[in-house]
Amino acid sequence: MQEIHATPVLDVRSLTKAFGATKAVDDISFSVHAGEILVIVGGSGCGKTTTLRCIAGLEEPTGGEIHLDGVLIASAQHSMAPERRGIGMVFQSYALWPHKTIFENVAYGLERRGLKTQEIRSRVDEALTQVGLQEFAQRFPSSLSGGQQQRVALARSAVLRPKLLLLDEPLSNLDAKLREHMRDELQEMIRLFDMTAIHITHDQEEAMALADRIICMRNGRIEQIGAPRDVYRSPVNRYVADFIGSSNILEPLGIEAAQGGSLIDFGSVKLRSTQAPDAGGAKPSIAVRVEAVELHASAPEGENVFAATVTKATYLGGNSLYRLEANGLRLTARASDDYTCGETVHLRIAPGDVRLIAP
Amino acid sequence: MTQTRAQHGSFDGGRIGGFLFLALLLALIAAPILYVIYGSLRTGAPGAADAGFTLENWRTAYLSSAYLKALWNTMALSAIVSVLALMLGGALAWLVARTDMPGRTQMALLLLVPLLISNLITTLAWIALAAPNAGFLNAWFRSMTGVRTLFDIYSFQGIVLVHVLHYASFAYLAIFAALRSIDASLEEASYMLGVGPLGTGLRMTLPLIAPTLATSFLIIFVLVAENFSVPTLLGSPVGFHTLPSLIYQNMAVTPARPTLAAAAGTLLLWVALIGAAIQRRITRNASRYITVTGKGARLRSAKLGGWRIPALCFVALYLFLAVILPYFALMLGSFMSFLTANIRPSVFTLENYATILVGDNLAPVFNSLILSAGGGLGLTILYLGMSFVLAQASKTFARLVEYVTILPSAIPALILGVGLIWTFVGWSVPIYGTMAILLIAYFLRNLGYGLRQANNAFSQIARELTEAARMNGASRLRALWDISIPLIRPAILSLWTMLFIFIFMEVSATILLYTPDTRTMPTVLWNYMSSGSQPHAFAIAVAQASLVFIVLYLADRKFGLLRKTLER
Structure with a gap:
């Protein structure tokens, strides 16, 4: 878990933003600490973009408060203009100004702050050098590749040394191969400039890779906050389990307390979990990650071992997706072993991977 | 934080400013109309001493035969001009937008020029060309054939000619855009079903641009109906009046009868407002079922074959009659001490x-x-x-x-x-x-x-x-x-x-x-x-x-x- 620092850089308290009758953001609270990369992940319409725009000052909240470095910057009563907040933002389209050179793009914010020409020049040169684009200074944005444009957009924000950097799905316009590369580069750059950042995305893999902490949002509300590993391993409910990675969601017949956790009844199969029976609330479902289901040719040692039949095998290259049936219990597994349809296999699920979740 | 409060305050100020602005705009639009209606009910112009209320102006404007005749003239003129302008403009648009006519890219731009030269100037030019005695065209034709007058511009036909030359360019602009936005696949689908080019044109293309045709008809109709300069110059000398030419006469020619002009103005106002209302309705309905896609759609060009050159000549002829000939006629006339067909050095000045x-x-x-x-x-x-x-x-x-x-x-x-x-x-x-x-x-x-x-x-x-x-x-x-x-x-x-x-x-x-x-x-x-x-x-x-x-x-x-x- 992240160490809790004295004052968070950003403190969002009960933020609400309604457009007419619909609440795009509905009473959410979280904070961001210095040097942290927080990723807000969720499907379209989950409220992540509106949240980001409220923090930026491009939308005015209808309820709640936003504090930056301990200063109130937005509430339902008043919203500080975005240009006065000292927050940087990298836009989805990068929003580089097509009529300005790369140098002028990066220099613009410094000019607005009334810095001397000499200092502007040296700071812009420094920023462009750091992103490896100093020789492009006199070029126009349209002559740059998507990846280079992203670096300019980042340099344009970083050169102002913002208290907080907001990133609005900057990777979503890139094709799949480049996206992975730029994701790593983005992370390095944020660390290089020593910035505190909020990144929003609909891509859970991107979220995992970038985040110190993840916020998973749905319908304007926060479903879960936590370190990527914790959210992945212990999703609090069905939505998160499904959205972050892929899980088997199973409905148990009964749950009883057992030594070191609980015993879950699926009729012919019984699975042991390390969690207490009340961990997922009154009527919990069971989530098991697809890669947590181990396949073995012969029955292995240990707990939660049972036989199943392969009903479908889909080769994905590197690993395969298996549909399995064990006396009426249907499961999906991802594994690198080779089995064919109709084969009988032995499954094992570690008790720690059998998660009780809210429906 | 006080500054952000001030900002919030200025937002309220902005609201008040916005409403004040809207109120001012409304007043600026409503006041002239209300004054026209008020004035039309008075015996003297608003502000004049010893003026009282009367219905006499309305009775004259709405019931007298002279004004009903002018209303009829206005309607007939507008309708005929609109139809002809649409036909001519439509043909020009189709040739430029959807055929392989040579020079269509340049022509596409040049065809906008007639619209940007006022029809007052075109009228003057055609007076120089086709005044019954001294007009250059008539004089030239007379010297060739002996026929006294080929075409008299001081006539209903003369007014129609000038308007059509001007508004064909307007129709062209509207129809060009509509034709360019039809996706070829719609027409291709029709060809695939065995419908020929003519059938496709009538059953596919025409219905698709019908809303454009209808709105263009109404816009041209209203613009012609409210124009006073062309009928005043070309119609009044031969006793042909439209509502605007009568209104102008009552306002500007002594003895001025401004309140009667206002009453006739209300009549013209209904024409314009009804036209604008119908046009808005069509536009709104059209956008509901429109299948026309945006830019980037493929266009299908008709192959004109042997008609390519005649087509270009047709477009060039229009430009010649609407711009080039009038401009040179004006040029020639502007260097004369009086308008005459007897061109000799001594008339130039x-x-x-x-x-x-x-x-x-x-x-x-x-x-x-x-x-x-x-x-x-x-x-x-x-x-x-x-x-x-x-x-x-x-x-x-x-x-x-x-x-x-x-x-x-x-x-x-x-x-x-x-x-x-x-x-x-x-x-x-x-x-x-x-x-x-x-x-x-x-x-x-x-x-x-x-x-x-x-x-x-x-x-x-x-x-x-x-x-x-x-x-x-x-x-x-x-x-x-x-x-x-x-x-x-x-x-x-x-x-x-x-x-x-x-x-x-x-x-x-x-x-x-x-x-x-x-x-x-x-x-x-x-x-x-x-x-x-x-x-x-x-x-x-x-x-x-x-x-x-x-x-x-x-x-x-x-x-x-x-x-x-x-x-x-």
Whole structure:
């Protein structure tokens, strides 16, 4: 878990933003600490973009408060203009100004702050050098590749040394191969400039890779906050389990307390979990990650071992997706072993991977 | 934090300012109309002593045979012109947009020129060409065949000719856009089902552009119905009157009967308002079932084969009759001491140009240039400002203003003139008699167009670009200045140029509002025509047309004005 620092850089308290009758953001609270990369992940319409725009000052909240470095910057009563907040933002389209050179793009914010020409020049040169684009200074944005444009957009924000950097799905316009590369580069750059950042995305893999902490949002509300590993391993409910990675969601017949956790009844199969029976609330479902289901040719040692039949095998290259049936219990597994349809296999699920979740 | 509170306060201030502005705009639009209606019910002009209420004006305007005849003439003229202009414009648009006619790219731009030369100037040119005795064409034809008059421009047909030459260009512009936006796959689907080119044209293409045809018909109908200059010059001498020509006569020719003019004006107002209302209805309905896709759709070009050259000749003939022939006729006439077909060295003179360019007569030239260039720039900034402010305002407020701004374009220019006189004539602040009242008229006349163009300009730039400026420390206005304005500069220049041309050519609204100090070139031209010194008027027309040609040429070279207008 992240160490809790004295004052968070950003403190969002009960933020609400309604457009007419619909609440795009509905009473959410979280904070961001210095040097942290927080990723807000969720499907379209989950409220992540509106949240980001409220923090930026491009939308005015209808309820709640936003504090930056301990200063109130937005509430339902008043919203500080975005240009006065000292927050940087990298836009989805990068929003580089097509009529300005790369140098002028990066220099613009410094000019607005009334810095001397000499200092502007040296700071812009420094920023462009750091992103490896100093020789492009006199070029126009349209002559740059998507990846280079992203670096300019980042340099344009970083050169102002913002208290907080907001990133609005900057990777979503890139094709799949480049996206992975730029994701790593983005992370390095944020660390290089020593910035505190909020990144929003609909891509859970991107979220995992970038985040110190993840916020998973749905319908304007926060479903879960936590370190990527914790959210992945212990999703609090069905939505998160499904959205972050892929899980088997199973409905148990009964749950009883057992030594070191609980015993879950699926009729012919019984699975042991390390969690207490009340961990997922009154009527919990069971989530098991697809890669947590181990396949073995012969029955292995240990707990939660049972036989199943392969009903479908889909080769994905590197690993395969298996549909399995064990006396009426249907499961999906991802594994690198080779089995064919109709084969009988032995499954094992570690008790720690059998998660009780809210429906 | 106090500053953010102040900001919140200024937001409220903005709201109040917005409503004040809307109220002022509404008043500016409503006052002239209300004054026209009020004046039409009076025995004397509003403000005149010992005037009382009467229904006499309405009885004359709505029931007397002279006015009913004029109403009928107006309707017949408008209907015939609209149909012919649509047919001619439609043919031109189809040839340029959907065939393999040679030179279609250049022709596409040139076909916009007739629209930008006022029909007053075209009228003058055709008087030079086809006046019964002295007209160049008639004289030339007489010398060839002995027939006395080939075509008499002072006739119903003459009025139709001038209007059709002008409005065919308007119809062309509208239909060109519609034809260009039909996806070829729709027509190809029809071909695949075994329907031939003619059947496809009638059953697929025509229905798809039907809404455009209907709205263009109505717009041309209303514009022709409210035009006073062409029927006054070409119809009045032979006793043919339309409503606007009667209104003008009652306002400007002694003995003036302004209250009767106002009553006739209300009649014309209904025509314009009904036309605008139907047009809006069609546009709204059409957008519901329209299958026309946006840009980038593939176009299917008809192969003209042996008809390629004749087609080009047809387009060239139109341009010849609408622009080239009139321009040279005006040019020739402007160097004559009187209009004659007997062309001999002694009739030529430079006196006409000398007259309009010396001493007091230079004032109208300056006035026109100041109003067109300065006023045009002022209006451009005003429309852009309104568009910028409206974009920040609430949706309800923006829609309200949009509805309000449609109205003034539907008010016939002459009626607007009458109404504005009565609105401002009693004021202690001198507005009537100054250029201010002209600018107010031009502002209202071009409000719909200007605001639409400004909105289009702003909608070209992605919101993220200005937001990025704000995240870099720029205020809203600073972002407008540093980012939006430079990026939409060509659109701004185009709007300015168009307003320059509109104002430079404007006569209908000016004619009732100008005073000796605020004469413009078109009003001087008009007065020369009224007093019978046609060559002086020709000289002004040549000067005006030449300047517009130069401006158009430069604007198209510098920022693609014509291309933008065509592909808007």
